[in-house]
Amino acid sequence: MFNSLSDRLQDTFGKLRGKGRLTEDDINTAMREIRMALLEADVNYRVVKKFVAECKEKCMTAEVLESLSPAQNVVRIVLDQLTELLGTTESKLVLAQNRTPNVIMLVGLQGSGKTTAAAKLAYLLKRQGHSPVLAACDVHRPAAADQLETLGNEIGVKVYRGDGKDAVKVARESIQSAVDGLNDIVIVDTAGRLQIDEQMMQEAVDIKNAVKPDQVLMVVDAMTGQDIVNVVSEFANRVDFDGVIMSKLDGDARGGGALSVREVTGKPIKFVSMGEKPDSLEVFHPDRMAKRILGMGDVVSIIEEAQRVTDQKDIDDAERMLREGFTMDDMLTQMQQIRKMGGLKKILASLPGGERALQQAGGAVSDEQITRIEAMIHSMTKQERAKPKTINGQRRKRIAKGSGRSVQEVNQLLKQWSEMDKMMGKMRQLTNGGGNSRKARRQMTNMMRNMGM
Numbered sequence: 001m002f003n004s005l006s007d008r009l010q011d012t013f014g015k016l017r018g019k020g021r022l023t024e025d026d027i028n029t030a031m032r033e034i035r036m037a038l039l040e041a042d043v044n045y046r047v048v049k050k051f052v053a054e055c056k057e058k059c060m061t062a063e064v065l066e067s068l069s070p071a072q073n074v075v076r077i078v079l080d081q082l083t084e085l086l087g088t089t090e091s092k093l094v095l096a097q098n099r100t101p102n103v104i105m106l107v108g109l110q111g112s113g114k115t116t117a118a119a120k121l122a123y124l125l126k127r128q129g130h131s132p133v134l135a136a137c138d139v140h141r142p143a144a145a146d147q148l149e150t151l152g153n154e155i156g157v158k159v160y161r162g163d164g165k166d167a168v169k170v171a172r173e174s175i176q177s178a179v180d181g182l183n184d185i186v187i188v189d190t191a192g193r194l195q196i197d198e199q200m201m202q203e204a205v206d207i208k209n210a211v212k213p214d215q216v217l218m219v220v221d222a223m224t225g226q227d228i229v230n231v232v233s234e235f236a237n238r239v240d241f242d243g244v245i246m247s248k249l250d251g252d253a254r255g256g257g258a259l260s261v262r263e264v265t266g267k268p269i270k271f272v273s274m275g276e277k278p279d280s281l282e283v284f285h286p287d288r289m290a291k292r293i294l295g296m297g298d299v300v301s302i303i304e305e306a307q308r309v310t311d312q313k314d315i316d317d318a319e320r321m322l323r324e325g326f327t328m329d330d331m332l333t334q335m336q337q338i339r340k341m342g343g344l345k346k347i348l349a350s351l352p353g354g355e356r357a358l359q360q361a362g363g364a365v366s367d368e369q370i371t372r373i374e375a376m377i378h379s380m381t382k383q384e385r386a387k388p389k390t391i392n393g394q395r396r397k398r399i400a401k402g403s404g405r406s407v408q409e410v411n412q413l414l415k416q417w418s419e420m421d422k423m424m425g426k427m428r429q430l431t432n433g434g435g436n437s438r439k440a441r442r443q444m445t446n447m448m449r450n451m452g453m
């Protein structure tokens with residue numbers, strides 16, 4: 001997603017940075033390049049025109065042109081404009097305080113990812129302490145209710161199916177079912193068609209009138225490009241909705257739809273879906289997305305994700321590792337943490353320049369690496385995991401055979417372990433104040449200062 005756009009914008013900025021001072025011609029050239037990059041990403045032409053005009057106006061000031069680092073100022077201006085285009089601030093899901101259950105209704109075309117999004121949203125709300133119910137009101141697609149039920153079982157959320165025939169009735173009854181079950185939110189999945197049609201729109205309007213949702217969210221497939229603008233406008237006119245869930249952002253969509261939708265319809269993107277798994281729905285942060293597009297990474301999200309998957313046991317583990325050393329079991333736990341945070345690729349992509357590095361690495365970075373490491377560790381005995389230093393040549397051969405990997409790979413894993421163990425040793429010295437304790441304390445203070453503590 002956004003890869004090609006991101007590359008082109010970074011190339012443009014690279015050229016500007018190489019120049020030192022900037023002339024008006026340089027800005028004109030850069031703006032032309034930005035315009036082309038956005039058009040090729042399938043951003044709506046009206047949006048592009050306005051975006052470039054505003055960037056240009058802000059860049060063509062003496063303040064920018066005569067500043068000490070003009071290129072940096074241009075990047076900052078484009079970043080701010082891009083953030084504004086995407087929505088400036090995070091757009092929260094507004095739930096009514098004085099109504100139980102709250103009702104959230106999802107609308108959209110068939111295949112846009114509505115049913116999956118309903119389950120993902122339920123899972124996200126469940127993680128926040130809510131008790132949602134899913135209402136299977138897509139009574140036209142035969143497998144939709146079964147699909148929702150399967151997803152509901154997977155995430156431990158109740159699915160109300162009713163008679164599976166009358167969507168309005170199912171929606172109405174699902175609310176009573178939530179009241180009876182003490183559930184505080186109902187998420188209504190509705191029917192979609194391949195294209196907009198009158199009957200579908202009318203049914204959505206009827207459901208809306210019947211259950212009076214607190215929030216109507218439109219699920220939009222990011223792959224649709226700027227065509228999305230027509231579909232979204234049509235829904236806005238007929239059903240009206242409060243915000244967008246942009247699905248399939250993990251795919252290779254050029255980004256046009258995501259960048260156009262807010263400007264054209266005035267509706268904010270509230271959530272983005274980055275995969276098929278239940279935990280792949282995220283609150284949309286325009287500023288973070290803009291930074292990602294400009295290759296600046298999204299470190300804040302990855303820190304939040306790390307905090308989400310960290311619990312008291314992990315803190316205890318970290319303390320034990322400092323005291324007793326780093327074992328292969330600890331390495332296994334780390335691999336599981338990486339998985340919980342969405343995988344290696346996702347973490348790397350969140351670092352500044354990470355997306356580009358991933359592209360350059362081709363398919364070299366993949367979560368299969370984690371699977372391989374896990375397989376090798378699983379082929380070790382309990383003692384070997386606790387004391388990897390005892391793994392000699394013969395044992396290495398056995399582990400390689402057992403895990404279906406090569407001896408070189410086992411060697412590499414042991415080398416990785418040894419480096420991490422050494423690092424733990426250094427940290428242990430620092431925290432114990434071992435050796436030169438004043439120096440150690442100073443190092444520790446510096447380390448903490450660097451970490452912003």
Ligand code: GDP
Binds near residue numbers: 108111112247248274
């Ligand atoms: P609906 O017809 O709108 O209910 O669409 P579905 O929820 O059945 O989704 C259509 C297809 O898109 C399914 O195969 C989903 O697994 C897939 N899908 C949905 N959201 C995402 C996403 O964010 N990323 C990816 N890669 N696939 C998705």
